[in-house]
Amino acid sequence: MGKRTITVHHVRAVLRGAERAGADTVPLLQAAQIPPLLLGDDRARVTSVQFARLFRALYRTTQDEFLGLSATRSRPGTFAMMCYAALACPDLGRATERGTAFYALFDGGPDLTLRRTGTEAVFTVHNPLHTDEDRFLTECMLIIWHRLCSWLTGRRLPLLWAEFGYPPPPHQDEYESLFGCPVRFGAARTAAGFDAHWLDAPLVRDEAALDALLRRAPFDLLTRREYGTTVAEQVRRSLARSLRTSPRLPTLTQTAARLAVSPATLRRRLDRENTSFQQLKDAVRRDAAIAGLTEGREPIAELAARLGFSEDTSFHRAFRRWTGTTPGAYRVAVHTYGTPRQRS
Template identity: 40%
Template sequence: MPPRTSSPAARTPFAFVQSVMTAYTRRGMDAADALEKAQIAPDAQGRWPARVSSLQFERLCAAAMQELDDEALGWFSRPLPWGSYGMLARASISAPNLRVALRRWCRHHGLLTRDVVLTLDERGDANGTASVTVHEQRDMGPLREFALISLLRNVHGLSCWLVDSHIPLRAAEFPVPRPPHADVYGPLFPGPVRFGEPPRAALRFDVAYLDLPLRRDDAALAQMLRRALPIMVLPYRRDRLLALRVGQLLRHDPAHGTESLAAALSLSPRTLQRQLAAEGTSLQALKDEARRERAIELLQRSQRPIKQVALAAGFRNEKSFIRAFRGWTGLAPGDVRRAGPARAGQHADPVPDTGRDDGAVAGSN
């Protein structure tokens, strides 16, 4: 019978529950006890719920991992005994930064199984993109989708937890057809999700996150491992590189406004402002910095008229630009052009944030 309709709070698709049940079937075991612990059951007509809550699924996985003594839940040719992924986390916790931690995770995962090989590629591209890729060495059959989503969600969730930062994804790629429950991927993988075409499952993100230091210790790890599944499911909110990313967007287009920046970062305008304040800065201060850098670069490296420099730096007119530029540097734009880099750098501190944007292009606040 088709699955019955579930409550609004139930977001985990039954397909994932079915994968756990398949792991039991492959081992010749009954999943009834684990399903009962998770309070997952068919209705009187024998219909299973279309979706279950995250807490129900957490309880199901916890029971299944212990009963099957397999933290991989049947994905691989041999079980990964209870505590395997905890061992990988302990091997990574002493790393100085996320780069080393992920290298260790990928290398040590190969000691547990060769059915998949995880690699960290930080060579990047023109956009400075790093990636963690899953190279499949065997056919995982009907458990393939659940295995790939779990492997990458584990990597992403643990990475965010280790550096105590939301790590937005430039892409999450899955070499499987778009499933009927594709809507659950968005909350699990914050960024564009692609199905079908990519040859391998992979996460792609800004390479700068690899330089973040780890902010957890052994005591925090021990506490987390007592209930690890939530960090693999619930997205982090704090982004320790948010100011850097906003600055990059503003340098590319100084006329960006709050709405367009928030949309580009998959945040609400209110959340963007609040998280920047938590980092000790503001959108106005970052705008001033980006405009100042752009203006000084154009003054020193081009012969554009001052009016054109003002427009390129995000100002409506030359007068407002000159006023702001004097506040930033203590000099007039023409003085900086004549003096060259040395003198411009002497007064390059941004003005304090006033909450105003005098003379900026319309819509840039």
């Protein structure tokens, strides 16, 4: 309960490299229990478990850490060797410099830099990566490097901002929660910034901890986004925690009290982050519903009641609005690798 779901845009994006190589992606989707025709609906979403299965299936198929999304292949083990090289450094700044220098050894590999500009440290992805038409690999580089830095120091390093050198995609609303900071599109570069004092933070991990991380990488790094660095993230976390114990979600007033602010202040801060309390409540219920239908077997009526819906019909209407299909059709599709049928 409370685990985020992933937009179908990312499912399409991660498949591009295998599709270009002529691989049959239907078996890969089926192995991940993702109905292939979900890809045709922009509202569709999958669980993190489904996406992880797909990611690993693609890794096995492509034998490429870039999943065929770059013109240059990255052999399995490259990321691990970079991590071992960085781990020997005394602090985060030198570890990041060593990591970017490591990838610079490969022709066509990631062109990454870390610059200290006043009080900020700015991590930039310079590659245009024309073969990465959905910018999935480009964004993964920012996300993985940031979260690897957090892991190495044992701290949650809050990003101050992230900006992207391309127009906003259809799923632009996902980005602030994905990066945990204000985002901007149409910038002159693709980069993210954090407080420069973190560059002096000592590394606290050893090789045994790195071995454990690498067994789950890179997907584990991609999905570690519960940093609570935005007000929306704090509200979402509070709502998800409440839903684990009660179908009745707290009101805006109750949530504001938990965060030690007034309801008006909470409403203004969420508005500045381009969201609202109702949108966050819907997202928490949506993700819990999709996870319940995909990973569980409880009757739909019981799932609806557990999520706080007083009537099955209300749950059906909400689920169709969220995903374009009904709860029953979605469950059948996932468990039979078929297609969600549109029901009236």
